Amino acid sequence: MPQLELAVESAEGVRLAAAVGAVRVELCAALAETDGITPSIAAVEQACRVGLPVHVLVRPRPGSFTYNAEELEVLEGDVVAALGAGAAGVVVGMLADDGGPDVAALLRVAEAARSHSPAAEVTFHRAFDAALAAGVDPAEALIRLERAGVNRVLTSGGSPDCTAGLPMLARLVELGRDHAPQLQIMAGGGVRLELMSALVRSGVHAVHTSARNHNHSTGTRTSAADPLLAAGMAAALAAGG
DSSP states (O other): OOEEEEEESSHHHHHHHHHHTOSEEEEOBOHHHHSOBOOOHHHHHHHHTTSSOEEEEOOSSSSOSOOOHHHHHHHHHHHHHHHHTTOSEEEEOOBOTTSSBOHHHHHHHHHHHHHHOTTOEEEEOTHHHHHHHTTOOHHHHHHHHHHTTOOEEEESTTSSSHHHHHHHHHHHHHHHHHHOTTOEEEEESSOOGGGHHHHHHHTOSEEEEOOOOEETTTTEEOSSOOHHHHHHHHHHHHTTO
16 A cells, blocks of 8 residues: 655654654645745754654755756755754755756765765655656656656656646556656645545555645645544555545
8 A cells, every 4th residue: 555654844743644654754844835945954853853754855945946056065965964863865856957857966966865874765856747747758757766866756747736647647657667666656746535545546655745624715725734634544545545
């Protein structure tokens, strides 16, 4: 069955993830405002003390996923700092001028991470969906990620959310088997409880969610995870959807 990963912003979120049986968390800051940026090192240290594997989002700013040399230097430094603070892995996403994953930048970051922590895992975030939307061949994109030493990719199948992206998610799983067998496909983006059965059937290796309810009055998601929703999602995955 797919693993469950929760996107959280604090140690409290890590404790919730542990309570519902998530296998790890992605720790970020300003999730509602920016879709996530790099959290502070103090927040990383505090989250890591809970005991669940913490994968830290390293995204120095909101906006595009192409970075200049100075930004890449900051990104690399934040990766090493996060691992030094106790993180089990990092979550990054850099795109090259052709719109596809930037292998050179990813290799640089992965090598820096594993020089510090040999077991560190690297996840490529939803910059992957921007690559697919730009017309990059999905098989080529997956090949690039595996070549760069990435462990998993977070994606909604190139669509705004996983509901629309279900067909591509299933295709990515198939393409991964043929072209990037070491790379895990993790579904994320607009994940809802009623979508769990379809995500299980798609064959994805993991499901990523913030477990935040939709606020119909504002048209946005609530700022904090709903413990009942998170537990329901975990139970649905454990039951095979």
